[in-house]
Amino acid sequence: MTSPLHLSLAAQAVEILRELVLTGELPPGSRVNEVGIAQRLGISRGPLREAIRHLASEGLLVLVPHRGAHVPSADVSEVRALFELRTALECAAAELAASRRTDTDVIRLKAVCESSRQAHTAGDKFPYRLDLAFHQALLDAARSPRIAEQVRLVQQRVVLLRSGLRDDPPHQHASLDDHDSLVVAVEAGDPTRAADVMRRHLARVCAQMLTSLG
Structure with missing residues:
Protein backbone atom coordinates (compact mmCIF):
# COMPACT_ATOMS: atom_id res chain seq x y z
CA MET A 1 0.00 0.00 0.00
CA THR A 2 1.25 3.48 -0.90
CA SER A 3 1.80 5.72 2.12
CA PRO A 4 0.08 9.14 2.43
CA LEU A 5 3.50 10.80 2.47
CA HIS A 6 4.45 9.07 -0.78
CA LEU A 7 1.17 10.18 -2.33
CA SER A 8 1.85 13.72 -1.19
CA LEU A 9 5.33 13.69 -2.71
CA ALA A 10 3.97 12.32 -5.97
CA ALA A 11 1.25 14.98 -6.08
CA GLN A 12 3.80 17.72 -5.46
CA ALA A 13 6.06 16.26 -8.12
CA VAL A 14 3.16 16.29 -10.62
CA GLU A 15 2.56 20.01 -10.14
CA ILE A 16 6.24 20.96 -10.19
CA LEU A 17 6.93 18.86 -13.28
CA ARG A 18 3.81 20.27 -14.96
CA GLU A 19 5.14 23.77 -14.31
CA LEU A 20 8.53 22.94 -15.81
CA VAL A 21 6.84 21.64 -18.96
CA LEU A 22 4.24 24.37 -19.42
CA THR A 23 6.70 27.22 -18.88
CA GLY A 24 9.11 25.74 -21.38
CA GLU A 25 11.86 25.20 -18.82
CA LEU A 26 11.71 21.64 -20.09
CA PRO A 27 11.33 22.59 -23.76
CA PRO A 28 9.49 20.54 -26.40
CA GLY A 29 11.69 17.75 -27.66
CA SER A 30 13.78 17.56 -24.50
CA ARG A 31 14.30 14.39 -22.50
CA VAL A 32 13.25 14.21 -18.85
CA ASN A 33 16.40 13.65 -16.80
CA GLU A 34 15.00 11.65 -13.90
CA VAL A 35 18.17 11.77 -11.81
CA GLY A 36 18.69 15.50 -12.24
CA ILE A 37 15.06 16.45 -11.59
CA ALA A 38 14.75 14.13 -8.58
CA GLN A 39 17.85 15.72 -7.07
CA ARG A 40 16.55 19.19 -7.84
CA LEU A 41 13.21 18.45 -6.15
CA GLY A 42 14.83 16.60 -3.27
CA ILE A 43 12.73 13.48 -3.77
CA SER A 44 13.38 9.88 -4.74
CA ARG A 45 12.81 8.68 -8.28
CA GLY A 46 9.72 6.70 -7.23
CA PRO A 47 7.38 9.71 -6.77
CA LEU A 48 8.94 11.37 -9.81
CA ARG A 49 8.18 8.35 -11.98
CA GLU A 50 4.58 8.44 -10.75
CA ALA A 51 4.44 12.10 -11.76
CA ILE A 52 5.87 11.27 -15.18
CA ARG A 53 3.25 8.59 -15.73
CA HIS A 54 0.51 11.01 -14.68
CA LEU A 55 1.65 13.73 -17.07
CA ALA A 56 2.03 11.18 -19.85
CA SER A 57 -1.64 10.25 -19.33
CA GLU A 58 -2.49 13.93 -19.89
CA GLY A 59 -0.41 14.16 -23.06
CA LEU A 60 2.20 16.49 -21.55
CA LEU A 61 4.94 13.87 -21.75
CA VAL A 62 5.64 10.91 -24.02
CA LEU A 63 6.77 7.83 -22.14
CA VAL A 64 8.71 5.26 -24.17
CA PRO A 65 9.43 1.88 -22.49
CA HIS A 66 13.11 1.44 -21.63
CA ARG A 67 13.92 4.89 -23.07
CA GLY A 68 12.35 7.23 -20.55
CA ALA A 69 10.14 10.26 -21.11
CA HIS A 70 10.42 13.32 -23.29
CA VAL A 71 8.41 16.47 -23.90
CA PRO A 72 6.45 16.26 -27.16
CA SER A 73 7.17 18.73 -29.95
CA ALA A 74 4.60 20.64 -31.96
CA ASP A 75 3.73 19.59 -35.48
Whole structure:
Protein backbone atom coordinates (compact mmCIF):
# COMPACT_ATOMS: atom_id res chain seq x y z
CA MET A 1 0.00 0.00 0.00
CA THR A 2 1.25 3.48 -0.90
CA SER A 3 1.80 5.72 2.12
CA PRO A 4 0.08 9.14 2.43
CA LEU A 5 3.50 10.80 2.47
CA HIS A 6 4.45 9.07 -0.78
CA LEU A 7 1.17 10.18 -2.33
CA SER A 8 1.85 13.72 -1.19
CA LEU A 9 5.33 13.69 -2.71
CA ALA A 10 3.97 12.32 -5.97
CA ALA A 11 1.25 14.98 -6.08
CA GLN A 12 3.80 17.72 -5.46
CA ALA A 13 6.06 16.26 -8.12
CA VAL A 14 3.16 16.29 -10.62
CA GLU A 15 2.56 20.01 -10.14
CA ILE A 16 6.24 20.96 -10.19
CA LEU A 17 6.93 18.86 -13.28
CA ARG A 18 3.81 20.27 -14.96
CA GLU A 19 5.14 23.77 -14.31
CA LEU A 20 8.53 22.94 -15.81
CA VAL A 21 6.84 21.64 -18.96
CA LEU A 22 4.24 24.37 -19.42
CA THR A 23 6.70 27.22 -18.88
CA GLY A 24 9.11 25.74 -21.38
CA GLU A 25 11.86 25.20 -18.82
CA LEU A 26 11.71 21.64 -20.09
CA PRO A 27 11.33 22.59 -23.76
CA PRO A 28 9.49 20.54 -26.40
CA GLY A 29 11.69 17.75 -27.66
CA SER A 30 13.78 17.56 -24.50
CA ARG A 31 14.30 14.39 -22.50
CA VAL A 32 13.25 14.21 -18.85
CA ASN A 33 16.40 13.65 -16.80
CA GLU A 34 15.00 11.65 -13.90
CA VAL A 35 18.17 11.77 -11.81
CA GLY A 36 18.69 15.50 -12.24
CA ILE A 37 15.06 16.45 -11.59
CA ALA A 38 14.75 14.13 -8.58
CA GLN A 39 17.85 15.72 -7.07
CA ARG A 40 16.55 19.19 -7.84
CA LEU A 41 13.21 18.45 -6.15
CA GLY A 42 14.83 16.60 -3.27
CA ILE A 43 12.73 13.48 -3.77
CA SER A 44 13.38 9.88 -4.74
CA ARG A 45 12.81 8.68 -8.28
CA GLY A 46 9.72 6.70 -7.23
CA PRO A 47 7.38 9.71 -6.77
CA LEU A 48 8.94 11.37 -9.81
CA ARG A 49 8.18 8.35 -11.98
CA GLU A 50 4.58 8.44 -10.75
CA ALA A 51 4.44 12.10 -11.76
CA ILE A 52 5.87 11.27 -15.18
CA ARG A 53 3.25 8.59 -15.73
CA HIS A 54 0.51 11.01 -14.68
CA LEU A 55 1.65 13.73 -17.07
CA ALA A 56 2.03 11.18 -19.85
CA SER A 57 -1.64 10.25 -19.33
CA GLU A 58 -2.49 13.93 -19.89
CA GLY A 59 -0.41 14.16 -23.06
CA LEU A 60 2.20 16.49 -21.55
CA LEU A 61 4.94 13.87 -21.75
CA VAL A 62 5.64 10.91 -24.02
CA LEU A 63 6.77 7.83 -22.14
CA VAL A 64 8.71 5.26 -24.17
CA PRO A 65 9.43 1.88 -22.49
CA HIS A 66 13.11 1.44 -21.63
CA ARG A 67 13.92 4.89 -23.07
CA GLY A 68 12.35 7.23 -20.55
CA ALA A 69 10.14 10.26 -21.11
CA HIS A 70 10.42 13.32 -23.29
CA VAL A 71 8.41 16.47 -23.90
CA PRO A 72 6.45 16.26 -27.16
CA SER A 73 7.17 18.73 -29.95
CA ALA A 74 4.60 20.64 -31.96
CA ASP A 75 3.73 19.59 -35.48
CA VAL A 76 1.11 20.82 -37.91
CA SER A 77 -1.21 17.83 -37.65
CA GLU A 78 -1.18 17.85 -33.83
CA VAL A 79 -1.92 21.58 -33.65
CA ARG A 80 -4.82 21.27 -36.08
CA ALA A 81 -6.26 18.27 -34.24
CA LEU A 82 -6.04 20.01 -30.87
CA PHE A 83 -7.77 23.11 -32.17
CA GLU A 84 -10.54 21.13 -33.83
CA LEU A 85 -11.31 19.62 -30.43
CA ARG A 86 -10.76 22.84 -28.51
CA THR A 87 -13.07 24.79 -30.83
CA ALA A 88 -15.89 22.29 -30.43
CA LEU A 89 -15.56 22.31 -26.64
CA GLU A 90 -14.95 25.98 -25.99
CA CYS A 91 -17.57 27.32 -28.39
CA ALA A 92 -20.11 25.20 -26.52
CA ALA A 93 -18.71 26.52 -23.22
CA ALA A 94 -18.98 30.12 -24.44
CA GLU A 95 -22.63 29.60 -25.35
CA LEU A 96 -23.38 28.11 -21.94
CA ALA A 97 -21.47 30.87 -20.16
CA ALA A 98 -23.54 33.52 -21.90
CA SER A 99 -26.71 31.69 -20.87
CA ARG A 100 -25.77 30.87 -17.28
CA ARG A 101 -23.42 33.64 -16.12
CA THR A 102 -23.99 35.55 -12.91
CA ASP A 103 -22.85 39.03 -12.00
CA THR A 104 -20.02 37.47 -10.01
CA ASP A 105 -18.88 35.55 -13.09
CA VAL A 106 -18.75 38.73 -15.15
CA ILE A 107 -16.80 40.57 -12.45
CA ARG A 108 -14.25 37.76 -12.33
CA LEU A 109 -13.88 37.67 -16.11
CA LYS A 110 -13.29 41.41 -16.22
CA ALA A 111 -10.73 41.19 -13.42
CA VAL A 112 -8.71 38.55 -15.25
CA CYS A 113 -8.84 40.62 -18.45
CA GLU A 114 -7.55 43.65 -16.57
CA SER A 115 -4.71 41.69 -14.97
CA SER A 116 -3.73 40.30 -18.37
CA ARG A 117 -3.80 43.74 -19.95
CA GLN A 118 -1.61 45.18 -17.20
CA ALA A 119 0.92 42.38 -17.56
CA HIS A 120 1.06 42.86 -21.33
CA THR A 121 1.42 46.65 -21.02
CA ALA A 122 4.26 46.13 -18.54
CA GLY A 123 6.08 44.13 -21.18
CA ASP A 124 5.73 40.77 -19.51
CA LYS A 125 5.77 37.67 -21.67
CA PHE A 126 2.12 36.62 -22.12
CA PRO A 127 1.74 34.51 -18.98
CA TYR A 128 0.08 31.19 -19.56
CA ARG A 129 -1.49 31.31 -16.10
CA LEU A 130 -3.51 34.42 -16.94
CA ASP A 131 -4.61 32.95 -20.26
CA LEU A 132 -5.73 29.76 -18.52
CA ALA A 133 -7.33 31.82 -15.74
CA PHE A 134 -9.52 33.63 -18.27
CA HIS A 135 -10.66 30.45 -19.96
CA GLN A 136 -11.21 28.83 -16.55
CA ALA A 137 -13.39 31.75 -15.48
CA LEU A 138 -15.41 31.28 -18.66
CA LEU A 139 -15.75 27.57 -17.98
CA ASP A 140 -16.86 28.27 -14.42
CA ALA A 141 -19.56 30.56 -15.78
CA ALA A 142 -20.67 27.78 -18.16
CA ARG A 143 -21.21 25.41 -15.21
CA SER A 144 -20.47 22.27 -17.20
CA PRO A 145 -17.91 20.19 -15.28
CA ARG A 146 -17.56 17.59 -18.03
CA ILE A 147 -16.70 20.19 -20.66
CA ALA A 148 -14.37 21.94 -18.24
CA GLU A 149 -12.47 18.73 -17.52
CA GLN A 150 -11.82 18.05 -21.21
CA VAL A 151 -10.99 21.66 -22.02
CA ARG A 152 -8.34 21.77 -19.28
CA LEU A 153 -6.53 18.80 -20.80
CA VAL A 154 -6.62 20.25 -24.31
CA GLN A 155 -5.63 23.75 -23.19
CA GLN A 156 -2.53 22.68 -21.34
CA ARG A 157 -1.37 20.66 -24.35
CA VAL A 158 -1.73 23.81 -26.46
CA VAL A 159 0.23 25.78 -23.83
CA LEU A 160 2.94 23.13 -23.96
CA LEU A 161 3.27 23.34 -27.73
CA ARG A 162 3.23 27.15 -27.65
CA SER A 163 6.08 27.20 -25.12
CA GLY A 164 8.52 26.23 -27.84
CA LEU A 165 7.39 28.92 -30.30
CA ARG A 166 8.62 32.50 -30.57
CA ASP A 167 6.80 35.37 -28.89
CA ASP A 168 4.39 37.42 -31.00
CA PRO A 169 3.38 40.66 -29.18
CA PRO A 170 0.78 41.73 -31.81
CA HIS A 171 -0.85 38.30 -31.52
CA GLN A 172 -0.85 38.60 -27.73
CA HIS A 173 -2.52 41.99 -27.94
CA ALA A 174 -5.16 40.59 -30.30
CA SER A 175 -5.84 37.75 -27.84
CA LEU A 176 -6.50 40.28 -25.09
CA ASP A 177 -8.95 42.08 -27.39
CA ASP A 178 -10.67 38.75 -28.09
CA HIS A 179 -11.03 38.12 -24.37
CA ASP A 180 -12.60 41.55 -23.90
CA SER A 181 -15.06 40.86 -26.72
CA LEU A 182 -15.98 37.52 -25.15
CA VAL A 183 -16.74 39.23 -21.85
CA VAL A 184 -19.02 41.71 -23.64
CA ALA A 185 -20.93 38.87 -25.30
CA VAL A 186 -21.21 36.87 -22.08
CA GLU A 187 -22.32 39.90 -20.06
CA ALA A 188 -24.93 40.67 -22.73
CA GLY A 189 -26.26 37.11 -22.47
CA ASP A 190 -25.73 36.49 -26.18
CA PRO A 191 -24.78 32.81 -26.72
CA THR A 192 -24.49 33.06 -30.51
CA ARG A 193 -22.17 36.04 -30.35
CA ALA A 194 -20.08 34.46 -27.61
CA ALA A 195 -19.58 31.30 -29.66
CA ASP A 196 -18.71 33.31 -32.78
CA VAL A 197 -16.10 35.36 -30.91
CA MET A 198 -14.59 32.20 -29.42
CA ARG A 199 -14.49 30.51 -32.85
CA ARG A 200 -12.68 33.47 -34.41
CA HIS A 201 -10.32 33.71 -31.45
CA LEU A 202 -9.29 30.06 -31.61
CA ALA A 203 -8.97 30.14 -35.40
CA ARG A 204 -6.55 33.06 -35.13
CA VAL A 205 -4.54 31.40 -32.36
CA CYS A 206 -4.32 28.21 -34.41
CA ALA A 207 -3.21 30.12 -37.52
CA GLN A 208 -0.54 31.97 -35.53
CA MET A 209 0.85 28.72 -34.17
CA LEU A 210 0.90 27.12 -37.61
CA THR A 211 2.72 30.16 -39.00
CA SER A 212 5.31 29.92 -36.23
CA LEU A 213 5.83 26.26 -37.01
CA GLY A 214 6.37 27.09 -40.67
